[in-house]
Amino acid sequence: xxxxxxxxxxxxxxxxDVGLKMIRKALDSAGHWTMLLPPDTPPEEAVQQAIENxxxxxxxxxxxxxxxxxxxxxxxxxxxAAGLRENARLVVGGMAMRPELAAELGFDAGFGPxxxxxEVVAFVEGRRHNPEQASTKRPKIxxxxxxxxxxxxxxxxxxxxxxxxxxxxxxQERTSPAVRRALYRRQLLELAREAEESGSTKAAQLERARxxxxxxxxxxxxxxxxxxxxKEGLPxxxxxxxxxxxxxxxxxxxxxxxxxxxxxxxxxxxxxAIFVQYGTGCPFMDIAHIKVSEAWGADGVVHFDPSxxxxxxxxxxxxxxxxxxxxxxxxxxxxxxxxxxxxxTLWQVRAHRGLNTPETVLLAAEVGADLTKVNxxxxxxxxxxxxxxxxxxxxxxxxxxxxxxxxxxxxTNEELCGVPAYKAFASMLVVVAxxxxxxxxxxxxxxxxxxxxVMVRGYMDDNYVDYNLAKLEVLKHIIxxxxxxxxxxxxxxxxxxxxxxxxxxALHAALAGRAxxxxxxxxSSDEAYSGGPISVASRVDTLRAVxxxxxxxxxxxxxxxxxxxxxxxxxxxxxxxxxxxxxKEGFVASLYKGVFGSREDGAYPGRxxxxxxxxx
Amino acid sequence: xxxxxxxHVLDAVDIETLLKCDTEADARRMVIEWLxxxxxxxxxxxFLEHTPVGTRVRAxxxxxxxxxxxxxxxxxxxxxxxxxSVACEG
Numbered sequence: 001x002x003x004x005x006x007x008x009x010x011x012x013x014x015x016x017d018v019g020l021k022m023i024r025k026a027l028d029s030a031g032h033w034t035m036l037l038p039p040d041t042p043p044e045e046a047v048q049q050a051i052e053n054x055x056x057x058x059x060x061x062x063x064x065x066x067x068x069x070x071x072x073x074x075x076x077x078x079x080x081a082a083g084l085r086e087n088a089r090l091v092v093g094g095m096a097m098r099p100e101l102a103a104e105l106g107f108d109a110g111f112g113p114x115x116x117x118x119e120v121v122a123f124v125e126g127r128r129h130n131p132e133q134a135s136t137k138r139p140k141i142x143x144x145x146x147x148x149x150x151x152x153x154x155x156x157x158x159x160x161x162x163x164x165x166x167x168x169x170x171x172q173e174r175t176s177p178a179v180r181r182a183l184y185r186r187q188l189l190e191l192a193r194e195a196e197e198s199g200s201t202k203a204a205q206l207e208r209a210r211x212x213x214x215x216x217x218x219x220x221x222x223x224x225x226x227x228x229x230x231k232e233g234l235p236x237x238x239x240x241x242x243x244x245x246x247x248x249x250x251x252x253x254x255x256x257x258x259x260x261x262x263x264x265x266x267x268x269x270x271x272x273a274i275f276v277q278y279g280t281g282c283p284f285m286d287i288a289h290i291k292v293s294e295a296w297g298a299d300g301v302v303h304f305d306p307s308x309x310x311x312x313x314x315x316x317x318x319x320x321x322x323x324x325x326x327x328x329x330x331x332x333x334x335x336x337x338x339x340x341x342x343x344x345t346l347w348q349v350r351a352h353r354g355l356n357t358p359e360t361v362l363l364a365a366e367v368g369a370d371l372t373k374v375n376x377x378x379x380x381x382x383x384x385x386x387x388x389x390x391x392x393x394x395x396x397x398x399x400x401x402x403x404x405x406x407x408x409x410x411x412t413n414e415e416l417c418g419v420p421a422y423k424a425f426a427s428m429l430v431v432v433a434x435x436x437x438x439x440x441x442x443x444x445x446x447x448x449x450x451x452x453x454v455m456v457r458g459y460m461d462d463n464y465v466d467y468n469l470a471k472l473e474v475l476k477h478i479i480x481x482x483x484x485x486x487x488x489x490x491x492x493x494x495x496x497x498x499x500x501x502x503x504x505x506a507l508h509a510a511l512a513g514r515a516x517x518x519x520x521x522x523x524s525s526d527e528a529y530s531g532g533p534i535s536v537a538s539r540v541d542t543l544r545a546v547x548x549x550x551x552x553x554x555x556x557x558x559x560x561x562x563x564x565x566x567x568x569x570x571x572x573x574x575x576x577x578x579x580x581x582x583x584k585e586g587f588v589a590s591l592y593k594g595v596f597g598s599r600e601d602g603a604y605p606g607r608x609x610x611x612x613x614x615x616x
Numbered sequence: 617x618x619x620x621x622x623x624h625v626l627d628a629v630d631i632e633t634l635l636k637c638d639t640e641a642d643a644r645r646m647v648i649e650w651l652x653x654x655x656x657x658x659x660x661x662x663f664l665e666h667t668p669v670g671t672r673v674r675a676x677x678x679x680x681x682x683x684x685x686x687x688x689x690x691x692x693x694x695x696x697x698x699x700x701s702v703a704c705e706g
Contacts, residue, residue: 237683244690245689248689249689252688252689281682282683282684284689285627285680285682285683285686288626288686288688321682321683322683323681323682495663496662497663497665498662498663498674526662529663531660531661531662531676532676532681533681533682535627535628535630536627537626537630
């Protein structure tokens with residue numbers, strides 16, 4: 001056991017002593033003897049008290065910045081002259097202090113304004129400060145825990161349920177190239193595992209089986225994917241990362257992980273989990289963004305794939321980078337990103353809008369993703385995929401996600417096209433009902449955004465709070481399920497000014513937290529800048545801002561105003577009206593016919609994959 | 617050999633300042649010219665807010681874009697990295 005210390009705490013400051021009081025409390029708790037002198041104690045008296053009480057440490061505090069050198073220098077001189085230094089260490093800290101200044105003045109140590117109480121206690125006790133032990137560990141958040149997934153509103157439950165049942169039955173009779181590719185991919189993964197376990201005994205046989213499966217897989221792929229597999233060339237702007245780069249990346253991650261201090265930016269809240277999006281085009285630059293985001297307190301990261309990848313039949317293989325938004329989904333890219341994540345980081349791989357949805361979720365689950373993203377309505381109304389194809393693929397995807405226990409958010413980004421929130425919520429709730437019937441764990445993802453519909457109707461002319469709260473209120477009224485506002489929060493409120501952008505993001509995130517959201521996705525402060533890639537530093541801007549907003553609001557709650565409650569009631573009526581309108585045609589036909597978002601709204605059924613659905 | 621400043625930059629360098637100039641276009645031109653005079657070529661103005669009193673500006677120089685070879689990735693302690701596509705003299 002460490003020897004107990006005798007510590008004198010001296011505020012050589014006209015009024016400030018709060019820092020010393022906090023340190024004293026911690027030292028007392030650790031069993032040390034302490035004495036705290038009042039502010040403005042003359043240096044002579046402080047030295048005398050130190051000698052009389054035979055202290056081992058004198059902790060001097062100084063907050064005000066005028067005459068710092070004179071006052072502290074005088075104290076050190078007096079301590080020297082009285083022989084105090086022979087038995088005691090002299091330490092100084094406070095707002096006006098820097099370690100260099102402390103050394104210059106003759107102190108044994110100096111602590112600046114960012115010092116924690118734990119650091120000072122560690123110094124007094126003569127041990128190395130270990131922030132990993134001192135700070136709260138950041139466990140991986142169990143994002144769907146505590147939700148019953150019970151519908152609270154019987155009307156919506158019934159209407160969404162009927163549509164879900166019919167949709168599942170309809171999809172069960174159909175298949176698509178993506179559904180079949182996912183099957184082949186699964187078999188390829190199983191073969192790889194078998195080859196690893198059996199060693200060389202069945203190598204030739206397994207290799208033949210693998211080659212056969214690849215041929216079948218490639219027969220369902222677009223030409224550019226086939227060319228890449230046959231080593232005949234990659235798409236324009238795409239290159240394979242070298243083995244040396246892969247090796248260097250692994251070392252880089254190791255260096256990043258050394259001594260990283262787990263940090264929560266949620267202050268006293270366990271939720272919401274704070275997610276950031278990445279997708280620079282290069283998986284290695286993505287990993288740099290991820291490591292920075294982790295270090296500055298992000299709880300989770302979201303993988304963005306390129307929009308062209310979503311319109312391509314088949315997935316590429318290899319460590320691939322390309323110059324453009326979104327990072328290519330390949331088994332190797334996902335594996336190396338997965339292996340670079342800190343253990344506490346939640347990882348979401350989006351799969352919601354394209355022609356590779358089932359296979360993406362299968363791969364993501366296999367390599368360790370925690371979450372994915374599925375919404376057939378957005379995938380076809382805002383994501384460019386044919387509705388029939390998207391629904392067949394989406395139902396299969398939900399089955400895969402359920403098999404792996406992979407929760408997924410049901411994003412409603414069609415609101416950004418102009419679709420009113422109530423219509424987007426109606427289709428989201430149908431997908432949720434489908435998911436629950438198939439054993440899935442969906443998370444509702446309303447947008448916290450200034451959408452075109454909001455702008456036209458003036459819902460946010462006064463403030464950004466009421467309408468966003470109305471969205472949460474109505475969803476909480478309908479079902480007990482996790483709600484994850486996104487994506488990112490504050491969409492269309494951001495400008496290129498990083499201060500404005502960060503503040504807007506932080507306030508939206510804090511609003512979500514105070515309203516009981518499970519998770520929240522935030523942008524970088526480059527959100528509104530389109531002249532180049534998002535810079536790593538811009539991620540720090542918003543994470544710092546969010547941390548400050550959570551610190552500001554703490555565990556305080558926010559109540560919906562009358563206006564918010566009225567809008568929630570209007571949203572509810574719209575949801576029920578939309579679900580009723582869809583009953584006659586069913587879910588898929590309603591997507592084509594604009595029930596869940598029409599051309600007038602700004603939603604257009606996509607065409608990618610049109611005509612590829614087959615009856616089983 | 618020690619790595620240079622530019623090889624430690626993850627992607628971009630931003631500068632923020634407030635210029636006294638007559639027009640928004642002047643501010644834009646000045647900041648871009650200044651960055652280029654430092655040998656930075658992949659440059660852009662991220663944000664600009666002009667008032668008669670002064671122009672608040674944030675400009676950016678990308679040293680590495682996604683897909684480049686990043687010196688900080690291949691850094692060995694105390695050794696200069698190989699490769700890279702540094703767009704400045706730094």
